[in-house]
Amino acid sequence: MGLVQMDPSKDNPPEALVKAMGEHIEAAIAAGVFLDGGGLDGGAQCTEVRLAQGQVTTVDGPYAEAKEVVGGYSVLEFRSHEEAVEEARRLVELHHQHWPGWEGSVIVRRIWDGPPPQA
Amino acid sequence: MASDAPREAQAEVQAEVQARVTAVWRRESTRLVAALLRLTRDLELAEDLAQDALVAALEQWPGDGIPANPGAWLMQVAKRRAIDTFRRNATLRDRTAELARSLPTGEEAQVPDLDATLDHVEDDVLRLILLTCHPLLSPESRAALTLRLVAGLTTAEIARAFLARESAVGQRITRAKKTLAEHRVDLEVPVGQERTARLDDVMSVVYLIFNEGYTATSGEDWTRPDLCHEGIRLARMLAVLEPRHPDTHGLQALLELQASRLPARLDADGAPVLLEAQDRVRWDQLLLRHGLAALDRATAVAREREESIGPITAQAHIAACHARARTAEETDWPRIARWYDALSAAAPGPVVEVNRAVAHGRAHGPDAGLAVLDALAPGALAGSHLLPSVRGDLLARAGRHREAAGAFSAAISLTANEGERSVLRRRRAESLAADVGNAPSRTTSR
Numbered sequence: 001m002g003l004v005q006m007d008p009s010k011d012n013p014p015e016a017l018v019k020a021m022g023e024h025i026e027a028a029i030a031a032g033v034f035l036d037g038g039g040l041d042g043g044a045q046c047t048e049v050r051l052a053q054g055q056v057t058t059v060d061g062p063y064a065e066a067k068e069v070v071g072g073y074s075v076l077e078f079r080s081h082e083e084a085v086e087e088a089r090r091l092v093e094l095h096h097q098h099w100p101g102w103e104g105s106v107i108v109r110r111i112w113d114g115p116p117p118q119a
Numbered sequence: 120m121a122s123d124a125p126r127e128a129q130a131e132v133q134a135e136v137q138a139r140v141t142a143v144w145r146r147e148s149t150r151l152v153a154a155l156l157r158l159t160r161d162l163e164l165a166e167d168l169a170q171d172a173l174v175a176a177l178e179q180w181p182g183d184g185i186p187a188n189p190g191a192w193l194m195q196v197a198k199r200r201a202i203d204t205f206r207r208n209a210t211l212r213d214r215t216a217e218l219a220r221s222l223p224t225g226e227e228a229q230v231p232d233l234d235a236t237l238d239h240v241e242d243d244v245l246r247l248i249l250l251t252c253h254p255l256l257s258p259e260s261r262a263a264l265t266l267r268l269v270a271g272l273t274t275a276e277i278a279r280a281f282l283a284r285e286s287a288v289g290q291r292i293t294r295a296k297k298t299l300a301e302h303r304v305d306l307e308v309p310v311g312q313e314r315t316a317r318l319d320d321v322m323s324v325v326y327l328i329f330n331e332g333y334t335a336t337s338g339e340d341w342t343r344p345d346l347c348h349e350g351i352r353l354a355r356m357l358a359v360l361e362p363r364h365p366d367t368h369g370l371q372a373l374l375e376l377q378a379s380r381l382p383a384r385l386d387a388d389g390a391p392v393l394l395e396a397q398d399r400v401r402w403d404q405l406l407l408r409h410g411l412a413a414l415d416r417a418t419a420v421a422r423e424r425e426e427s428i429g430p431i432t433a434q435a436h437i438a439a440c441h442a443r444a445r446t447a448e449e450t451d452w453p454r455i456a457r458w459y460d461a462l463s464a465a466a467p468g469p470v471v472e473v474n475r476a477v478a479h480g481r482a483h484g485p486d487a488g489l490a491v492l493d494a495l496a497p498g499a500l501a502g503s504h505l506l507p508s509v510r511g512d513l514l515a516r517a518g519r520h521r522e523a524a525g526a527f528s529a530a531i532s533l534t535a536n537e538g539e540r541s542v543l544r545r546r547r548a549e550s551l552a553a554d555v556g557n558a559p560s561r562t563t564s565r
Contacts, residue, residue: 030244031146032355035405075405077348082142093187111405 001111002088004072006104017098024094028076028087037074071104075111084108136181144173147190148271153243155197160306162250163296164204166268172197244269245360246308248353252321255302260295261324262331267292269356270349280346281331318361322370322431325353329374333381334536347378358413365424368417369432375410376438379403391538395447407442414439430466433458437478452482469499473509485517504533508543515546520554 013021028034046069048059074091078084088106095102148169155165172193186192251264266272266280274292278285309317332346351374358367383397392398417432428436437458444450459475472495480488492510500506511526527547534540 030356030359031149032352032359035409077352079145079345079348080142082138083145086139086142086146097187 001109002074002076002084002091003070003107003109004074004091004104005069005107006071006102010102014099017095020094020098024090025074033076033078033087035075035077037072037076039072040070081108081110084110133181136185137177139185140173140176140180143176143185143189143193145271147193148173149244149247149269150190151193151197152268153247154194155201156247156250156306157243158198158201162268162299164201166296168197168200168204169193171200242308244356246306248321248357248360249308249317250299250304250306252317252324253299253304254317254320255298255304256295258324258327260291260298261320262328263288263291264295265324265353266328266349269353272349280343280349315364318357318364318367321357322354322366325350325357325370326374326431328353329377333377334539344381347374347381350374351378358416362416363420363424365417365421365426366429366431368413368420369429369435372410372412372414372417373431373435373438375406375413376435376442379406379410379442391542393542394441397447399445402442410435411439411442428461428465430462433462433465437462450481452478456482469495470505473500473505476513477509480513480516485513488513489517502533504530504539504543507533508546511543511546511550515550515553520550524550524554 025034025037046060050057050059076084076087078087085108088108091106092104095104151169151172152165155168156162159165159168175196176189176193180186248265248269251268252261256264263277263281266277267274272280274289275285277283278288281288308314329347329350332343332348332350351371354367354371354374358371361367379402380394380397382403383399383401384392386392414432414435417435418428421428421432437455440451440455440458456475456478459471459478463471463475472491476488476491478488479491489510492506492513495506507526508530511523511530514520514523514526524547527543527550531540531543531547534543
């Protein structure tokens with residue numbers, strides 16, 4: 001799974017990026033690696049439910065204290081961590097190319113497709 | 120100069136770049152080989168040129184960094200080498216002339232430019248798959264060549280997946296390429312009836328690759344998930360390349376639905392767990408949803424084109440019935456039995472009948488299942504453990520435990536897979552125990 005983190009104060013992505021991302025996802029579907037994905041709301045409707053010291057608290061987002069929120073996610077299937085990282089690198093390149101001033105990151109996390117390996 | 124940097128650090132950088140180059144290769148090789156095939160009309164040469172480009176990347180990227188568009192970089196290098204090769208190689212002179220004639224004159228114009236190359240890319244990949252699954256080749260060769268050229272696996276990886284020696288797989292691939300070259304196989308993507316027939320061949324190969332991973336025919340592992348994943352990837356690719364062919368979506372659905380169960384098919388000790396006993400919480404919900412969506416597409420396309428449901432899509436419907444049941448008890452067996460009847464009509468065969476017997480056994484009682492088996496031609500599926508193991512299951516359900524134990528014994532002697540054998544041994548032991556327990560009443564009642 002790839003999580004795109006970015007500055008929440010950014011406006012909507014420019015047309016060029018949306019188009020480039022569309023093409024990129026088409027290619028990923030054609031390569032048989034794309035499972036699911038989507039954009040996530042910047043945080044106007046975002047609530048964190050938290051358990052700490054036996055107390056359940058809810059905090060409405062967006063978080064002033066956190067500089068970045070998750071702006072989107074995609075679930076892709078690769079044969080190795082390196083291939084997933086290569087995909088993430090391309091996503092960052094696309095943002096760099098089509099969204100002047102954009103800063104952020106793509107975090108690659110593995111979804112377990114079986115029980116965790118035995119220690 | 121970086122003489123201060125310890126040698127190990129340099130080696131580490133080298134290794135990291137190599138891992139990244141491999142990752143790029145995995146993503147680009149299919150399209151690279153496919154586009155080069157169109158350019159050169161020569162599979163061997165296309166693969167050599169693509170490999171040369173990879174070697175160049177391994178040499179240059181550690182120093183220069185990985186380019187922003189690595190695929191375009193690899194294509195550019197491969198194209199340049201194609202031009203060089205054509206110029207140098209006297210035996211290819213006529214082809215060079217042909218190529219030169221068909222293109223505008225000028226140094227760089229000898230080969231179509233990159234943008235034009237990329238425009239054709241989906242056709243190129245389809246052409247490549249049709250070629251690697253060519254009917255001239257044996258199913259094993261088709262599978263190996265497809266994994267090599269379309270999935271981008273190395274010969275060593277293919278050998279490991281099929282538990283074969285690397286040299287044997289290498290030879291098989293070389294021979295397959297030679298066969299295609301000798302027969303001067305037509306590289307045009309076929310149309311009409313022929314296209315449908317060839318796509319069916321391609322789908323059988325993809326299914327074969329998946330199945331070899333899902334239920335390994337030999338060896339100690341019951342499943343080899345890597346092969347399953349390659350099969351699914353190829354099926355998804357095919358569904359994008361041929362979206363108007365309902366069965367391509369059906370194949371994708373079938374493989375994804377089957378694979379969604381992979382995490383639950385082995386217990387903590389690595390022993391196989393049969394469908395009914397599986398912990399459904401462990402089924403991969405994302406794959407399951409993906410598979411059901413693909414099945415909807417198959418149904419929609421078939422309806423739109425007014426085509427009847429093909430055998431692969433019928434199998435996907437059966438898999439979907441299982442996928443939708445939250446517990447084994449909730450399984451809609453009468454519906455599954457109906458889909459098996461449809462499958463039996465669309466693609467009759469003893470394997471389908473054996474499975475249909477299972478479905479009817481669950482839906483309408485073991486005697487209904489045994490009746491399906493009894494209708495099979497004598498000697499059908501001789502040498503396979505499938506028939507006796509299903510008969511054993513139905514007999515056990517009918518309470519005929521002694522006969523069931525005999526059937527399981529026959530099945531055990533016919534399978535080479537250790538995982539399956541252990542399941543069958545357990546079933547036989549259960550039948551024997553039940554037979555001892557029931558012995559007096561059973562002998563009086565029959």
